[in-house]
Amino acid sequence: MPLKVYNTLTRRKEKFIPLDKNCVKIYVCGVTLYDHMHLGHARAVIIFDVINRYLEYKGYKVKYVTNFTDVDDKMINRAKVLGTSIFDLAKKFTKEYFQQIELLGVKKANYYPRATEHIKEIIKLIKQLENNGFAYDKDGDVFFKVRKFSSYGKLSHQNIKDLSVAVRVEENKKKEDPLDFALWKKKKKEEPSWDSPWGEGRPGWHIECSAMAMKYLGESIDIHGGGNDLIFPHHENEIAQSEGATHKEFAKYWLHNGLLIMGKQKMSKSIGNVFTLSNALKKYNGETIRYFLLSAHYRSPLSYEETSLKKAASSLKRVYNTLQKIERIEKKDKKSSPNKTKIEKEVSELSLYLKEVEEKFTLAMDDDFDTPVVLSIIFEGIKRANLLLNKTDYLDNLSYELLLKTKEKIKKMGKILGLFQEEKRENLQGKEEDLIKILLNIRNELRKEKNWALADKIREKLDNLGIELEDEETETIWKVKK
RNA sequence: GGCGGCAUAGCCAAGCGGUAAGGCAGAGGACUGCAAAUCCUUUAUUCCUCGGUUCGAAUCCGGGUGCCGCCUCCA
Known part of the structure; x- marks a missing residue:
């Protein structure tokens, strides 16, 4: 069975065929380092972590890049408010980021590039766009000429006409067209800035991702990911910039995760309905948070309730209870089987389960990473194992083996989800x-x-x-x- | 106004044409000195609503209703 992924670009599930069959290139938009992360950010991180792991499980070599935005309006404003620099701000939240994703059991990406360290690449890309006629300099600000890029809107499936009607922001008078967006922003007093052919300034928001993705992964990548609130304008603009510069398809598959909902609305700093990761981690371990975030399909919205993490903890415990029971029992070895018929049914059902699990697992994951189904497969194994485990008096070597194998299978599946890997949950002296x-x-x-x-x-x-x-x-x- | 998504038990959530996964919570039972864990039974004759297509629809089509996301920074 081939892996199928839902591609925002085509709005359908497509067979996943990497550009280079030996190496999959993924770029995921990361966070802006201006504040604490919340559970919604964690969801995106964990989802793409699982996608990364599953691709490796499928035998691909994966090159995985996720960025930090460390210069933009929010960074600048926040730094001003706190009386610090964007660099110190970035440092602080980078540190927190890595501490937290470690607790969440996230496998590190290959690169974590940041905008301020790629000014050269960004400038080069803008120049390229200028040469191709997609960019214009207006007194130190450089803009992208949206209408020049004929397929603009192909990701968000909007046409230019509708977009231009919808523009309702206070427009920058310098733009030739309200739809145009900034590639380079001229320095305002006291803002951090860099030298460029257009004068002192800083990069626009979207350009960093194009420049960095290309630097680390090449002009065409396989998967570009992020939250579905990034589809427009961020990803749409990334496509325009990148393809305007290279005339090559920027990303083959666009994967977008659904947002975390809290009280009917998406969890968002600007709405104010956030539950920070650090608060969550105070009460629950990373694995519990991870379990919760994988309990819905990645494209669906996921509701966060007060009880969500508690529920996740209970579910997790159920799995560990059985896993530990198996561990305890495997140490005792019993060759004789006092009465085989007493466990006949349980044994045959567990055997059947073992025969099918891997295929079921692959089927679920191949279907656009259906983690909730994987969890249900795992619980099916847990139940079957418990059923056999209950017949302690009749267990023999064969049943031990089956139980052991069940544990291994569950751990193997769990590993892709980043779950159920703790060998010893009781860490005492x-x-x-x-x-x-x-x-x-x-x-x-x-x-x-x-x-x-x-x-x-x-x-x-x-x-x-x-x-x-x-x-x-x-x-x-x-x-x-x- | 444009584009898109979603509505499944008390809650979370799969399924997306073949007769409703899984988890949590609740109730009853078994086991136990009591608990805990585990198991069994139970909680949706039905998937927002009204029509249509079909031998057959939660799943497809059309009309409602409600909610959400994007169009502005956002995972």
């Missing part, structure tokens, strides 16, 4: 573990003596510390609450 064990031993002696009151007291006190106990038939399991 050695001494702490020993102390818990001592307490558990004492408690079990109390239980033998039917001193329930004291035994329960120990359980309760430990629970208050965040350590949960589960009395199983032969032993007591403890877990650190997440």
